[in-house]
Amino acid sequence: MKVEILTPSASVFEGEANLVQLPGADGLFEILNNHAPLITFLGKGKMKIENKDNTTFFNLDGGVVEVLNNKVLVLAEKCSSI
């Protein structure tokens, strides 16, 4: 599935992933391929993106995530890679 992270000042990440782990409002949750359409907001914490070759982490500071048609779109107010 495709993953995209947007912030007001830049597009932080765009790429393929097998698994995305996100800090939900009530705790961590994961999104796998072919997830059902979902909209929820995110809390503060670490975000993990896993694909075949490597795993990347990002620091998130609140935001919204939309999952639709095998595409994960994260709208974060602040986001930086670790």
Next chain:
Amino acid sequence: MANLKEIRIRIASVQSTQKITSAMKMVSAAKLRRAQNAILTLRPYSNKLTEILGNIASSDTQDNPLAEVRPINNVLVVLIASNKGLCGGFNSNIIKHTEHLLSHDLAQPHKNNNVQFLCIGKRVSDYVRNKQYPCIGCYDHLLDNPSFEDIANIADGFMNDYTTKKYDKIIIVYNEFKNAATQVLTDSQYLPIPTTMGKIQTSKVDYIFEPDKDTLYQSLIPKIMKVRLYKCLLDSIASEHGARMTAMHKATENANELIKSLNLTYNKLRQSSITNEIIEIVSGANALNA
């Protein structure tokens, strides 16, 4: 008529002015490109956010305290302009429009001294200070370094002031960026939230909403409001550089024309003085021969 030396000095001074204006044009062009990039990266974010809001918004989620329309007593006007001049009508348009607002739409609250100002940009803060209008703050530094966090704090303050009924209406006056040559003077109602916003029903996808639509809606609204304010600021910055670029381009062209016409007069004068000299020499020689 001016003599040769005067014209020569004049030409030199116009030339050096032209050098300055064309350099300023280049600088503005470079800054414009950066400001334009900032807008272009913000646009997908704000479009997506609005789209998501449209997906969530439904008839049962409209009782938002920020959308509540009240009789207008206290008004806050946010003016966004520039720190520097030399950008054509960029700043004066904002000021003119503000005067127009104060004498028409906001005449009643203005008479009761209930219109307050918040200024971004030295030019407008000077104007508000000169007119001695009530001003709640100047954020001139934001134009040089537009950070989302600062804007988010200001927007939070606005939303707080609106819900505590300190203000009944918040208006932003700024120049919207169309392209490098065109800026559109805009006064947009920031709060209460315009009814057209967030009502575009888009896809009919059956989303899972977590935790539920209402909570999501209430938490998305502040985010959207922050982005809206940030977008106004970025628009204004890009417009400023666009306006300055156009103004400096025109100035350079005018200087070119001026130099051309000065050169013509200079050459005419030079020629006539040479002719004069020859006539003098010839007539002098004739007088000797006779």
